Amino acid sequence: MNLTEPLQLTNATDAWGHPQAWGVQDGRLTRSARGRRLDLGGARLLPGFINAHDHLHLNGALPRLAYRSAYRNASEWIADITPRLQHDPQLLAHRARPRAERLWAGGLKNLLSGVTTVLHHDPREPVLASPGFPVRAPAPGGWSHSLALEGEAAVQASRRATPDGALWVIHAAEGCDAAAAAEGDRLQALGCIGPGTLLVHGLGLSAAQQEQVISAGAAVAWCPGSNLHLFGNTLDPTLLAAAGRLVLGSDSRISGGRDLLAELQLVQALTGWPDERLWRWVTEEAAQVLGLHDRGRLAPGLCADLVALPRGLPLAQATRADLRLVMVGGRVLVADADLGEPLGLVPVLLDGRRKTLAPDLLGHAEEPGLTLAAADSRCMA
Missing domain, CATH: 3.20.20.140 (Metal-dependent hydrolases)
Structure with missing residues (x-):
């Protein structure tokens, strides 16, 4: 898959639990529905931190x-x-x-x-x-x-x-x-x-x-x-x-x-x-x-930098293993296995939790708690 292809983010909620859906096109948020559907399973969608x-x-x-x-x-x-x-x-x-x-x-x-x-x-x-x-x-x-x-x-x-x-x-x-x-x-x-x-x-x-x-x-x-x-x-x-x-x-x-x-x-x-x-x-x-006026909010035309949290999980209780998805510029870079594997992301373990990671992020640096989950036994920790 081309990680920058258009996406439809569906079955998401906003910070208050209200249903919402977003399109992603050319690294920006849009209200139009194009591209592959990504069902977030009720996850709470926030701007990237x-x-x-x-x-x-x-x-x-x-x-x-x-x-x-x-x-x-x-x-x-x-x-x-x-x-x-x-x-x-x-x-x-x-x-x-x-x-x-x-x-x-x-x-x-x-x-x-x-x-x-x-x-x-x-x-x-x-x-x-x-x-x-x-x-x-x-x-x-x-x-x-x-x-x-x-x-x-x-x-x-x-x-x-x-x-x-x-x-x-x-x-x-x-x-x-x-x-x-x-x-x-x-x-x-x-x-x-x-x-x-x-x-x-x-x-x-x-x-x-x-x-x-x-x-x-x-x-x-x-x-x-x-x-x-x-x-x-x-x-x-x-x-x-x-x-x-x-x-x-x-x-x-x-x-x-x-x-x-x-x-x-x-x-x-x-x-x-x-x-x-x-x-x-x-x-x-x-x-x-x-002074970063193109990000920090969910609005059409702004950067598609997103974080998805499990619905109902307060931010102050979240760890990195809890995050359902992290997107930068319309590219899904980290995701739970059910979201990332269909997109071509690589299976990994993050603090013992099954996750997926964009292939181009592998092999550049070591990170404690992050290991490959596939047959390849190379270690990133």
């Missing part, structure tokens, strides 16, 4: 890392891990793999959790824009790593080189001490906080600093799993979330949880937010904050 922060090359089989009980700020964490890059066997083995393969592993991690768009916070590589890459990885208008690593002059130059209103991303206020909190004021003084600025982490921001972020039209990418692992604390999301200036990131596996679904479970435990609040947050609200 948007992960607002990850380092795609730091995933795969890497574990969470920390070298002391808790850090005060990101500079301490960087000082601990940097020398270990040269002698830690696990880190050396990971870095010995081609960078494109490591990036692919991060893309696959995200795809399997229903993420169809991810904001990669590192230099661009050609593989991120290749037609077969597992997820969309749009380039921001500009980015810096952090004040600590680059210094004020380089950060300010990067911000000034970014077109007005375009997305500009930087780690900021990543920590619990005065040094972390001061980064918000330093960026403000440098003229770096304005429309399009995305501050990653921000747990050191005071309420007053968060109000400044909101007033400036900037936003924060919240990575609670990473924050709690490294610092034993995370920000109070109330102000930023109420203003629509908060997005969710998984961060990489060396500090964050397994994937975006794990982060959503953590957020629900921390906030008590209801299901609708969660799924809107990682779809249409994230698209709006990040």
